[in-house]
Amino acid sequence: MSWFVRKEKGISTPTEMKREAPDGLWYQCPSCKKIMQTREHKLNAYTCEHCNYHEKIGSDAYFEVLFDQNIYIELDENLTSGNPLNFVDTKPYPDRVRATMLKTGLKDAVRTGFGKMNEVEIVIACMDFNFIGGSMGSVVGEKIARAIDHSIKHKVPFLMISRSGGARMMEAGFSLMQMAKTSAKLAMLSEAKIPYISLLTDPTTGGVTASYAMLGDFNISEPGALIGFAGPRVIRETIGKDLPKGFQSAEFVLEHGFLDFIVDRKDLKDKLTSLLNMLR
Numbered sequence: 001m002s003w004f005v006r007k008e009k010g011i012s013t014p015t016e017m018k019r020e021a022p023d024g025l026w027y028q029c030p031s032c033k034k035i036m037q038t039r040e041h042k043l044n045a046y047t048c049e050h051c052n053y054h055e056k057i058g059s060d061a062y063f064e065v066l067f068d069q070n071i072y073i074e075l076d077e078n079l080t081s082g083n084p085l086n087f088v089d090t091k092p093y094p095d096r097v098r099a100t101m102l103k104t105g106l107k108d109a110v111r112t113g114f115g116k117m118n119e120v121e122i123v124i125a126c127m128d129f130n131f132i133g134g135s136m137g138s139v140v141g142e143k144i145a146r147a148i149d150h151s152i153k154h155k156v157p158f159l160m161i162s163r164s165g166g167a168r169m170m171e172a173g174f175s176l177m178q179m180a181k182t183s184a185k186l187a188m189l190s191e192a193k194i195p196y197i198s199l200l201t202d203p204t205t206g207g208v209t210a211s212y213a214m215l216g217d218f219n220i221s222e223p224g225a226l227i228g229f230a231g232p233r234v235i236r237e238t239i240g241k242d243l244p245k246g247f248q249s250a251e252f253v254l255e256h257g258f259l260d261f262i263v264d265r266k267d268l269k270d271k272l273t274s275l276l277n278m279l280r
């Protein structure tokens with residue numbers, strides 16, 4: 001039985017492939033493939049210490065990065081989606097929502113919280129891409145609208161952290177109405193002269209880009225984030241031309257005037273604080 005005999009000599013496993021340490025102790029950067037300790041990676045605000053790749057993180061991690069001592073009051077945490085259209089794709093929409101809730105421990109694609117950032121009071125709404133692609137349905141729109149209400153009521157600045165594939169197709173027209181609703185609320189925030197900062201993270205596309213993500217008094221982004229409305233393939237086919245290099249990257253979008261600045265996540269908390277202090 002020749003296949004029981006090891007014919008090749010000198011088979012060696014690269015260090016990073018060896019499974020000696022328990023899972024979760026090490027982090028491998030998906031961009032440069034280098035290894036670092038999970039603890040170090042977390043201390044680095046979930047960015048790679050070698051190539052500065054910004055890991056895609058959710059609301060839990062952003063709240064931890066931004067709120068002092070990770071202390072905040074979560075707003076409307078139990079709001080969940082209905083099924084206004086009785087939508088069925090490969091499975092009924094309520095089943096999909098329930099399965100996603102179990103898998104992610106989240107209730108929908110955005111979480112909103114109220115707390116302090118370097119002693120400055122702030123309301124933060126942060127999207128979770130893990131929840132059906134960070135899609136914007138009625139719950140996302142409603143929670144953002146209520147978070148803005150909270151900002152207006154308590155006269156504290158509002159920070160929106162977007163990461164989304166766009167509208168939630170299972171709610172079709174109801175999703176699109178969230179664009180108008182959130183935009184109207186932001187207009188009220190503006191009338192109340194309360195600052196709104198929009199942070200666009202990787203990726204921010206579709207109806208989210210076309211509404212609240214681009215309506216900030218400051219629109220800012222993380223390095224290398226993909227920002228756009230339609231995907232590059234659709235645009236290429238529509239205009240019948242090749243797209244320029246780096247198209248839809250945060251750097252490209254900044255150069256073309258849609259962003260105010262790009263901020264490294266490690267500096268995010270301090271930069272936001274000094275910006276808000278400047279606006280007071």
Ligand SMILES: [Zn+2]
Nearest residue numbers: 029032048051
């Ligand atoms: Zn890296």
